[in-house]
Amino acid sequence: MLYLFHGDDEFSRAEAVSRLKAEMDATLGPLNTAVLAGRNLQLGALRAACDTVPFMVPWRLVIVEELLGSAPAPGSKASRRPEAASAAERARLAEIVEWLPQAPETTRLVFNESHSLGDKHPL
Numbered sequence: 001m002l003y004l005f006h007g008d009d010e011f012s013r014a015e016a017v018s019r020l021k022a023e024m025d026a027t028l029g030p031l032n033t034a035v036l037a038g039r040n041l042q043l044g045a046l047r048a049a050c051d052t053v054p055f056m057v058p059w060r061l062v063i064v065e066e067l068l069g070s071a072p073a074p075g076s077k078a079s080r081r082p083e084a085a086s087a088a089e090r091a092r093l094a095e096i097v098e099w100l101p102q103a104p105e106t107t108r109l110v111f112n113e114s115h116s117l118g119d120k121h122p123l
Helices: 012-023 043-051 087-102
Strands: 002-006 034-037 060-065 107-113
Touching: 002 012, 012 060, 012 107, 034 043, 043 060, 043 087, 043 107
Parallel strands: 002 107, 034 060, 060 107
Antiparallel strands: none
């Protein structure tokens, strides 16, 4: 299952992720949760996290933070908008979007973006 939380309402996005975490087993949940920094995330790393078999629970949670690179670079005050992506970043996103239908049913995949995405965005 795929979730996309986006927009500048950080509190609501954090609550939505917290609700998903709360649905998990209190003891085994952390073992079945992966949080990935999306800025330079490659498809292989995303697939490895998603393809991992859940441990003693029916599903695992994979959270990708800022896949589109919207978060400011460390030490920077300026933020990058998703539409400012380079050709390489657009190709990386296209590769990930193309793979999404193959994501295992045992994975709840969350994309958490700090900027709103337009209606025509591939995600």
